[in-house]
Amino acid sequence: MIRSLWSIRVALICVLTCGVSIAAQAQGHGAKQWDEAMKWYSSANFDKAIEILAPMADDVSVDKKIRKNVLLALGRSYVAKGDKKQATDAMIKLLELEPPIIEPDPDTEAPPLLKVYYEARKTKSGTLQVEQRPDPGIKTIAILDFKNRSVDDKDKYDPLEKGFAELMIDQLNGSVDLKVIERERIQWILEEIGMENDPTKFDQSSAVRIGKQLGVHTILLGSFIKVKNNMKLLARLVKVETSEILATEQADGKADDFFEIAENLSLKVAKKINATLTKAEIQKGNETKSLDAMMSYSEGLVMLEKGNYKGAYDKFMQALEMDPKYDKAKMKAESLKPLLG
Numbered sequence: 001m002i003r004s005l006w007s008i009r010v011a012l013i014c015v016l017t018c019g020v021s022i023a024a025q026a027q028g029h030g031a032k033q034w035d036e037a038m039k040w041y042s043s044a045n046f047d048k049a050i051e052i053l054a055p056m057a058d059d060v061s062v063d064k065k066i067r068k069n070v071l072l073a074l075g076r077s078y079v080a081k082g083d084k085k086q087a088t089d090a091m092i093k094l095l096e097l098e099p100p101i102i103e104p105d106p107d108t109e110a111p112p113l114l115k116v117y118y119e120a121r122k123t124k125s126g127t128l129q130v131e132q133r134p135d136p137g138i139k140t141i142a143i144l145d146f147k148n149r150s151v152d153d154k155d156k157y158d159p160l161e162k163g164f165a166e167l168m169i170d171q172l173n174g175s176v177d178l179k180v181i182e183r184e185r186i187q188w189i190l191e192e193i194g195m196e197n198d199p200t201k202f203d204q205s206s207a208v209r210i211g212k213q214l215g216v217h218t219i220l221l222g223s224f225i226k227v228k229n230n231m232k233l234l235a236r237l238v239k240v241e242t243s244e245i246l247a248t249e250q251a252d253g254k255a256d257d258f259f260e261i262a263e264n265l266s267l268k269v270a271k272k273i274n275a276t277l278t279k280a281e282i283q284k285g286n287e288t289k290s291l292d293a294m295m296s297y298s299e300g301l302v303m304l305e306k307g308n309y310k311g312a313y314d315k316f317m318q319a320l321e322m323d324p325k326y327d328k329a330k331m332k333a334e335s336l337k338p339l340l341g
Contacts, residue, residue: 013182030062030070037073044338046077057093068097072104072113079112080338083135085115091120101131106182107331110339111304118188128189129215130181139275140216142181144207146233147199147223157226161199162305163298164224164233164262167287168327171266174281178270181214187305190215197305199223204238204245211240218246218273231255233265238270247272259289286327293322297329304332311341 033052041049053074056062060072071094078087083206094102094117104117122128130140146164150157165183172180190197193207193213202210202221211219221236232252239246249272251264263282270277288294300315320326 020054030056031058031064034066034070041073041077041338044080046080046338047333049077050074050081053309057090064097066300068094068102071097072109073112075116076110076338079110084112084116088116088120088123088268091117092123095120095124103201106184107328108335110309110335111184112339114184114186118157118185122192127215128192128213130179130185137179138179139218139273140179140181140214141172141218141220141221142186142211142216143172143183143220144200144210145183145200145222147202147221149223150226150262152226152228157224157295157302159295159298159302160224161298162301163294164222164258166301167259167294168220168222168266168269170274170287171263171282172270172277174284175270175275175277176281178273178275180202183301186210186214196226204236204243207238208240208243211238216240220269226255229255231258231261233261235265237269256291258291258294259287275325285324288319288323288326288329290323290326293319293326294328296322297326297332300329309336312336312341 033056037049037052037056038256040052056070057067057074059067069091075087075090076095077109078084078090091113095185096269102246104114106114109117119204121131143165145161148154148158148161162183169183171181172178187197189210193209195201195210204221207219207221208328217240219240221238225232225234226278230252231254232250234248236248237246238244247269249265251261251268253261263279266282267277267279288297296315296319300312300319303309303312303315312338313333314337316329319329323329
């Protein structure tokens with residue numbers, strides 16, 4: 001998945017560079033305009049940022065890689081202003097620069113921008129399905145939200161329905177021969193086809209329907225059970241083409257060891273669908289191993305899907321306080337800053 005070049009340059013959000021600045025990449029062409037646009041963006045003056053970015057986005061003499069980032073920044077600026085139409089137009093122009101396939105990073109982009117990107121993708125392709133990879137060996141899988149079947153404090157742990165799904169998406173994304181669909185795209189698909197994102201309603205037939213809309217090979221239906229200090233994760237793999245159950249897997253242990261439990265389940269799932277995945281690939285990111293931080297992060301995901309960006313931001317920051325190395329919580333919080341006013 002493409003990581004946007006936006007994470008260090010400005011203090012307002014962490015999604016505006018990636019080690020090497022855009023100015024350096026541009027080798028002088030458009031560097032001054034870019035820096036000025038980012039200055040206005042970082043001070044929340046989105047009109048000024050747009051005034052500079054829009055001509056750059058249409059300038060075919062600007063390097064293609066630079067234009068991609070300019071169009072993403074332009075889309076963010078329009079989203080921050082609440083201008084969905086202009087943001088969508090920016091995303092349509094972005095997709096005109098393919099190939100290769102352009103995929104904004106759901107960890108560093110705010111939900112409204114991702115939605116207009118998916119809508120632009122639908123306009124371009126005429127379908128809801130994910131983009132087909134040139135490598136026929138790449139497998140695709142969608143992981144639906146887990147179902148909470150806990151005995152103790154069930155309501156308290158309901159947010160983990162989203163948290164565990166996202167954790168397994170991140171872990172399985174470590175496989176080089178597996179394309180895992182992001183939760184944000186699944187949520188958008190559910191809204192498009194009029195289905196509620198409720199794991200209690202995700203039976204096998206509805207899962208297959210979602211899988212066909214996405215155009216994936218496999219759907220994972222998961223659940224978890226917490227009893228006292230113990231946690232069990234369960235997964236059912238469904239082949240979309242035939243609707244058959246490929247496998248059922250489970251992993252369990254102490255609740256505080258939830259990351260390792262999910263890791264064991266991810267390794268089992270990868271093996272069942274013949275995808276290569278190692279523990280080293282799973283652990284290459286800075287995911288939290290604090291259950292409290294995971295709970296706060298999951299509560300943030302719940303608020304995010306309800307459009308409560310301030311509440312979601314506070315929960316992500318709370319998760320970051322509990323685990324200062326929790327990269328995903330930091331990126332999610334930073335992506336929301338322009339939407340907070």
